[in-house]
Amino acid sequence: MTQLSVFINNLLFASAPVHEPIAHSSAQAIMPDPTIHNPSLESYRSDFPILHQEANGGPLVYFDNAATTQKPRAVIDAIVRYYERDNANVHRGLHLLSSRATDAFEGARAKVARYLNAATSEEIIFTRGTTEALNLVANAWGNAYLKQGDVILLTEMEHHSNLVPWQQAAQRTGAVLRFIPLTPSGELDLSQLDKLLTPEVKLLSFTHISNFLGTINPAATLCARARAVGAISVVDAAQSAGHMPLDVQSIGCDFLAFSGHKMCAPTGIGALYGKATVLENTPPWQGGGEMILSVRYESSTYKPAPARFEAGTPNIAGAVGLGAAIDYLESIGRDALRAHDEALAIDAYQRIRALPGYRVVGPTGPRGGLVSFVHESVHPHDLTSYCDQKGLALRGGHHCNQPLMRKLGFPSTSRASFYLYNTAQEINRMIEILAEAHRFFS
Numbered sequence: 001m002t003q004l005s006v007f008i009n010n011l012l013f014a015s016a017p018v019h020e021p022i023a024h025s026s027a028q029a030i031m032p033d034p035t036i037h038n039p040s041l042e043s044y045r046s047d048f049p050i051l052h053q054e055a056n057g058g059p060l061v062y063f064d065n066a067a068t069t070q071k072p073r074a075v076i077d078a079i080v081r082y083y084e085r086d087n088a089n090v091h092r093g094l095h096l097l098s099s100r101a102t103d104a105f106e107g108a109r110a111k112v113a114r115y116l117n118a119a120t121s122e123e124i125i126f127t128r129g130t131t132e133a134l135n136l137v138a139n140a141w142g143n144a145y146l147k148q149g150d151v152i153l154l155t156e157m158e159h160h161s162n163l164v165p166w167q168q169a170a171q172r173t174g175a176v177l178r179f180i181p182l183t184p185s186g187e188l189d190l191s192q193l194d195k196l197l198t199p200e201v202k203l204l205s206f207t208h209i210s211n212f213l214g215t216i217n218p219a220a221t222l223c224a225r226a227r228a229v230g231a232i233s234v235v236d237a238a239q240s241a242g243h244m245p246l247d248v249q250s251i252g253c254d255f256l257a258f259s260g261h262k263m264c265a266p267t268g269i270g271a272l273y274g275k276a277t278v279l280e281n282t283p284p285w286q287g288g289g290e291m292i293l294s295v296r297y298e299s300s301t302y303k304p305a306p307a308r309f310e311a312g313t314p315n316i317a318g319a320v321g322l323g324a325a326i327d328y329l330e331s332i333g334r335d336a337l338r339a340h341d342e343a344l345a346i347d348a349y350q351r352i353r354a355l356p357g358y359r360v361v362g363p364t365g366p367r368g369g370l371v372s373f374v375h376e377s378v379h380p381h382d383l384t385s386y387c388d389q390k391g392l393a394l395r396g397g398h399h400c401n402q403p404l405m406r407k408l409g410f411p412s413t414s415r416a417s418f419y420l421y422n423t424a425q426e427i428n429r430m431i432e433i434l435a436e437a438h439r440f441f442s
């Protein structure tokens, strides 16, 4: 580890300050704070069939929601109903089932547009998820507009899905990558923006909420700064779309990507929002059925967005499931979701930090609904496996943030990530298990 990474590491990773009494050598002593989250969300827990099971002999505590969330009965039923009643291919068959399937698919697109406050449904492109959406921008927009000497501006906290596609775009086009550095507390160092946002910057792409640090980035400010130098902006909303209100018009982004499976919908479906004026001037990236107006042996013409970017048969049932997930989340309210998840994360952050042997990662203030942490002497994989033996599902690993982990000198961390069905009692259980793990491994 270099001296610099030791320095950043010491600051970025917060453990209990020495003057703070380490109050909790036994987790039984830690009482839940009843004001800490919105208890009204607990009634939604019964909507999730999978949660009502034991894991390794104890009640399942599912804290791996940043990887994927569980699915409520309403979403499962919507998918079953679609396959039992409406299944057909979309946009092409002149028969009853095909028009029902098309209505369901396009209805889901309208729901996504409403959910993000897009100006029109045509600004919503269905993809397999965030990764495919970001690859779409890097290929379709990137190949058309990036050239030798241009700058792609990213941040040091990007998930591999918002880094590797840009590395590949840079290799194809001769553009170069630049990174907004982090402050010692794990936030973007915005004081560097004047220096970094030169006229060569053609695109700024950043994560809205870091899946490793929990940092919430100031999306509207970053997009406005990009716009001021004539660059387009891309928001990776994988960790925010299911957790807080999102309004693409007030954020002012050109593109925004998210995954359905992190917000109650099935895997294999997500979306890319693209501002109409930008999509109009972006060529397709994949060719095939449905995206064309007319095809000759030598050449083709293409439909406008979104069809131009949706070659081949789409994930129709997935889109139906995403529409049902949106209805479900809207019935709860995204302000309530945000307050609930953040309160659980702040409670967990403070209480893990107070446990002997543990250090937590990222900002001390507002955060997304997740906490990464390490134990001073136990490898995160061993710790995560220990927790699994007690029925507590965490994620252990590099969380697809290898460059930042390497910079900080950490091979991996454990991570707890929360969603609407998680409770203060489950946080208590996690604290109890982590305290036991400390005693066990010590």
Ligand code: C6P
Residues within 6 Å of the ligand: 066, 067, 068, 128, 129, 130, 131, 132, 159, 161, 162, 207, 209, 210, 211, 236, 238, 239, 259, 395, 399, 400
């Ligand atoms: N993060 C996690 O456990 P996909 O795989 O396409 O649905 O999402 C990719 C992705 C992009 N950006 C961010 C910020 C993400 O967190 C993720 C997915 C998972 O944190 C898997 S590594």
